[in-house]
Amino acid sequence: xxxxxxxxxxxxxxxxxxxxxxxxxxxxxxxxxxxxxxxxxxxxxxxxxxxxxxxxxxxxxxxxxxxxxxxxxxxxxxxxxxxxxxxxxxxxxxxxxxxxxxxxxxxxxxxxxxxxxxxxxxxxxxxxxxxxxxxxxxxxxxxxxxxxxxxxxxxxxxxxxxxxxxxxxxxxxxxxxxxxxxxxxxxxxxxxxxxxxxxxxxxxxxxxxxxxxxxxxxxxxxxxxxxxxxxxxxxxxxxxxxxxxxxxxxxxxxxxxxxxxxxxxxxxxxxxxxxxxxxxxxxxxxxxxxxxxxxxxxxxxxxxxxxxxxxxxxxxxxxxxxxxxxxxxxxx
Amino acid sequence: xxxxxxxxxxxxxxxxxxxxxxxxxxxxxxxxxxxxxxxxxxxxxxxxxxxxxxxxxxxxxxxxxxxxxxxxxxxxxxxxxxxxxxxxxxxxxxxxxxxxxxxxxxxxxxxxxxxxxxxxxxxxxxxxxxxxxxxxxxxxxxxxxxxxxxxxxxxxxxxxxxxxxxxxxxxxxxxxxxxxxxxxxxxxxxxxxxxxxxxxxxxxxxxxxxxxxxxxxxxxxxxxxxxxxxxxxxxxxxxxxxxxxxxxxxxxxxxxxxxxxxxxxxxxxxxxxxxxxxxxxxxxxxxx
Numbered sequence: 001x002x003x004x005x006x007x008x009x010x011x012x013x014x015x016x017x018x019x020x021x022x023x024x025x026x027x028x029x030x031x032x033x034x035x036x037x038x039x040x041x042x043x044x045x046x047x048x049x050x051x052x053x054x055x056x057x058x059x060x061x062x063x064x065x066x067x068x069x070x071x072x073x074x075x076x077x078x079x080x081x082x083x084x085x086x087x088x089x090x091x092x093x094x095x096x097x098x099x100x101x102x103x104x105x106x107x108x109x110x111x112x113x114x115x116x117x118x119x120x121x122x123x124x125x126x127x128x129x130x131x132x133x134x135x136x137x138x139x140x141x142x143x144x145x146x147x148x149x150x151x152x153x154x155x156x157x158x159x160x161x162x163x164x165x166x167x168x169x170x171x172x173x174x175x176x177x178x179x180x181x182x183x184x185x186x187x188x189x190x191x192x193x194x195x196x197x198x199x200x201x202x203x204x205x206x207x208x209x210x211x212x213x214x215x216x217x218x219x220x221x222x223x224x225x226x227x228x229x230x231x232x233x234x235x236x237x238x239x240x241x242x243x244x245x246x247x248x249x250x251x252x253x254x255x256x257x258x259x260x261x262x263x264x265x266x267x268x269x270x271x272x273x274x275x276x277x278x279x280x281x282x283x284x285x286x287x288x289x290x291x292x293x294x295x296x297x298x299x300x301x302x303x304x305x306x307x308x309x310x311x312x313x314x315x316x317x318x319x320x321x322x323x324x325x326x327x328x329x330x331x332x
Numbered sequence: 333x334x335x336x337x338x339x340x341x342x343x344x345x346x347x348x349x350x351x352x353x354x355x356x357x358x359x360x361x362x363x364x365x366x367x368x369x370x371x372x373x374x375x376x377x378x379x380x381x382x383x384x385x386x387x388x389x390x391x392x393x394x395x396x397x398x399x400x401x402x403x404x405x406x407x408x409x410x411x412x413x414x415x416x417x418x419x420x421x422x423x424x425x426x427x428x429x430x431x432x433x434x435x436x437x438x439x440x441x442x443x444x445x446x447x448x449x450x451x452x453x454x455x456x457x458x459x460x461x462x463x464x465x466x467x468x469x470x471x472x473x474x475x476x477x478x479x480x481x482x483x484x485x486x487x488x489x490x491x492x493x494x495x496x497x498x499x500x501x502x503x504x505x506x507x508x509x510x511x512x513x514x515x516x517x518x519x520x521x522x523x524x525x526x527x528x529x530x531x532x533x534x535x536x537x538x539x540x541x542x543x544x545x546x547x548x549x550x551x552x553x554x555x556x557x558x559x560x561x562x563x564x565x566x567x568x569x570x571x572x573x574x575x576x577x578x579x580x581x582x583x584x585x586x587x588x589x590x591x592x593x594x595x596x597x598x599x600x601x602x603x604x605x606x607x608x609x610x611x612x613x614x615x616x617x618x619x620x
Contacts, residue, residue, distance in 0.1 A: 057427065104609045110426065111369060111567060112608065115559045119601060122556040126597040243552055247438050250431045258427065283442040290438040297432045298420050 011262070018168055022161045031160040033276055035232065037269045038167040042174045042225040044252040044264035046218035049178055052259040053187065054214040055194035057110055060101065060117035061222060062249060063124040066241050068094040068223025069230040070128065073145045074135050076231075083148045087227040094223020095216050102215040106208055125241045141237025148231045156234055163232050170228055174221040175265070181217060182261060190214055194259070244286055248275055251293045340465040341585050347474035349581025350481020351543070355536040356558040356565075356573050357488060358529030364505035364568035365525040368422060368429045372413075373533050374555025375437035375444075378548055380406055380534025381541035382448050385455055395458045399538055403531045410530030414523045422522075437551070445548040455541035477539050484535065485574065492570070501525050505568065556597075560604055565614055572616025 018034075025031050043065055050056040072090035075081040081089065105116050131138035147156035148166070155163045181187055189210045192200035201207060230236045239245070252271050256263030271289075278285040355377065362370045383405055387398035413436060421432040459476055462469040492498040500521045503511045511518055540546075540554065561580050565572030580600060587599045607615065 051427065057430070059430075104605060108608060108612050112563055112612070112614075114426075114430065115369070115563050116604070116608065119556055119560055119563075119604070122552075123597055123601045126594075130594045243438065243441070243549065247431075247434050250434055254428075254431050283446045286438050286442040287446075290435045290442070293435040294417060294432055294439070297424070297428050297435070298417065 015172065019165075022164055028160050031164050032157060033273060035157075035160065035164050035167045036276070037272045038164075038171045039225050039229050039232075040249070040252065040272045041265045041268040042171050043222055043249060044256065044268040045175060045178055045261075046221045047249065048253055048256070048258075048260075048264040049181070049190075049218045050214055051253055052257075052264070053182060053194065054190040054211055055110070055197075056106070056211050056214060057114040058117045058215065059114050059246075060119075060121040060124075061218075062241055062246055063117070063121035064094045064097055064219045064222045065226040065229075066121075066124050066128065066238075067097050068226025069236055069240065070136055071223070072227030073142050073230040073236050076146050077142060077144075078135055083146055083231050086231070087148070087224060090227030090230075091220050091224035094226065095220040097223075098215045098219030099212070102212045106211045106215070121241060121246075125238055128238045128241070137237070139238060141235060141239075142230075143235045145230055145234050145236060147234060148228075156232055167228065167232070170225055174225070177217070177221070179261065186210070186213065191259075247286075247293070248289065251289065251296075254293065255296055334467070336465050337467050337589075340468050340470060341589055342582065343465070343470055343478075344474060345582035345585035346578060347470070347478040347481075347581070348584055349578035350478045350485075351536065351539055352557060352561055352577035352581055353481050353574055354484055354532055354539065355554055356561040356577055357484075357570065358532035358536075359558050359562050360565070360568060360570055360573040361501070361525050361532075362529045363562065364570070365501050366418070366422060366522050367508075368418065369433070369567075370526075370529070371430055371433040371555070372437040372440060373529070373558060374551025374553075375440040376406070376409075376530050376533040376551070377537040377540065377554045378444055378546070378551040379409070379440055380537030381455065381546045381550065382444050382453075382537075382548075383534065384538040384541060385448070385453060385546065388455065399535070402534050402538060406531040406534035407527045410527035411523055413530070414526040418526060419519065419522070441548050441551070448548070450548060453541075453546045455538070455546065457542045473542060477543070480539070484532070488570075497521065497524055560600055563614055564604055564607055566616040567614065569614070569616040572614060576615060 021034060022031060025034075043061070047058070047061045050058045050061070068090035071093040072083070072086035075089055076083050076086045101117060101120050105113050108116065128136045129138055130136075136142070147154045147158075149155065153159070153162055155166045157163065182190075189200070189205050192203070192205055193207050193210060197207065229240075248271055252264050252267040255271065256265070256267030275285065275289065278288060281288070359370060359373050362368060362373075380402055383402040384398050387393055387401050388395065391398075393401070417432060417436060418429075421429045457471075457473050459472045462471040463475075490498075492502055500511070500516045501524070503514075503516055504518055504521050504525075508518055511521075536554070537551075540550065544550065557580070561576045562573055564580065565574070565576035583600060583603060584596045587593075587596045591599070
């Protein structure tokens with residue numbers, strides 16, 4: 001019981017801090033950045049459910065995000081559907097898309113699935129660019145997407161505080177559901193399939209069915225946050241399917257660590273803030289991010305730590321060595 | 333539809349197919365020997381186009397010399413990437429390789445953007461003019477690409493079947509451990525295979541730069557096409573890749589004529605889905 005309580009304290013503290021941010025944040029820019037962090041945290045953690053927990057190498061995840069966003073935006077703009085229904089429609093469309101691409105392809109070998117989903121994302125991109133019937137706006141994108149509102153209260157980038165709380169609510173919903181999934185029989189099945197595929201099958205776990213469930217759950221929340229993104233920004237373009245965003249999304253998983261629950265979420269916050277703070281550098285921004293990613297892949301955290309220790313060894317004084325030794329010997 | 337138009341579709345489809353052939357053969361070669369899928373292939377295609385542009389316009393050398401210089405540069409770049417990054421990624425997992433090569437792609441793309449700028453550029457076409465065929469015409473340059481594609485195919489076939497290094501590559505592709513056991517330097521063979529794959533990508537870029545416009549991100553589209561072809565042909569099967577490249581080329585030119593060029597990605601995607609449902613490891617892939 002004590003173990004469980006300790007596990008819940010830190011996330012609860014983080015939630016409280018996040019909930020109190022609008023009272024402390026001085027500028028709208030900080031809030032906007034945090035909303036983007038929350039959006040990418042949802043995307044990354046749902047992607048993590050597929051890649052990290054279930055071993056599904058889905059490279060079309062941003063395609064699902066775009067499907068959610070475009071479904072919502074097109075429904076609200078061209079067909080006058082209420083944005084709240086648009087959110088549900090976006091999420092449902094993404095889940096359906098996950099089902100449709102998952103059904104024929106999840107039986108394939110891992111590498112084929114990865115390539116297939118990658119081309120799926122490119123297909124979504126092409127569809128947006130073709131601009132059938134002027135619905136998706138092509139390369140110019142969509143502007144003046146109506147925003148979510150209750151009465152006079154709007155949830156867009158002009159009223160950031162309310163938008164922030166809505167984003168936080170979606171983030172919490174997604175995270176709690178993911179947590180429940182990962183710590184249920186379903187999650188155990190996912191992990192069994194990832195870690196010991198043949199044994200899991202021999203114990204009667206259907207890889208196909210469980211992988212499909214994982215894809216559909218994660219697609220649903222990705223579509224939901226995609227729809228929120230469209231309504232929040234109020235504009236949408238094919239840049240959400242760009243190479244750079246795909247790679248930063250990948251970096252969130254790598255740096256956060258595969259198969260960890262909070263890793264991708266924390267990495268999403270760190271990388272979104274970092275990508276934003278480097279945005280003045282133009283092409284150098286992606287060069288820096290790409291170099292960091294490659295370095296992170298080539299050297300494991302342990303190795304980086306060991307090297308840091310070697311470099312700083314002459315700087316560390318004797319009392320620190322003594323202190324750290326004593327502390328270690330005191331531990332049970 | 334008259335006979336001339338059918339010939340036109342077939343010839344332009346074959347020309348496109350041979351371009352795709354050059355584009356995707358390197359990818360298949362890397363996959364079969366290194367067992368790694370190289371997501372930076374597209375960026376290297378763009379790099380090849382821009383290097384050719386650099387040698388042609390800035391240095392002002394002859395077209396054939398520019399291509400040769402570009403190939404040499406690509407071989408060197410391939411060796412450097414393999415030695416410094418890819419070799420270490422291979423020791424890790426599939427996900428690490430994919431993301432690492434994505435990182436390399438991002439790096440190359442933005443370096444190209446930094447050096448050459450983002451404006452649309454076009455490589456000069458070495459041979460102007462066209463042959464009238466049926467309702468349309470086919471340019472001499474398309475025929476040159478078709479010829480070059482077939483030539484490169486023949487050279488690659490000779491290299492893989494007859495030379496020592498080529499045979500070593502096929503051995504490594506079949507069984508890495510056994511190749512180790514009979515004394516094949518697997519690491520070095522991997523390096524050669526990757527360097528050749530980079531050079532092939534560069535060549536594809538040089539051809540593409542004259543057919544389409546060049547942008548630093550031109551490789552993404554090419555990469556998607558090359559993936560599709562590799563998957564259709566069965567990963568790691570060179571024979572399958574070559575066939576799939578021509579099949580895709582012809583499908584594309586037929587679709588472009590009947591439905592319009594925008595529909596080709598959808599038609600190709602549906603075709604790939606259908607093939608994968610019937611044969612989960614591609615047209616010529618080994619059974620799973």
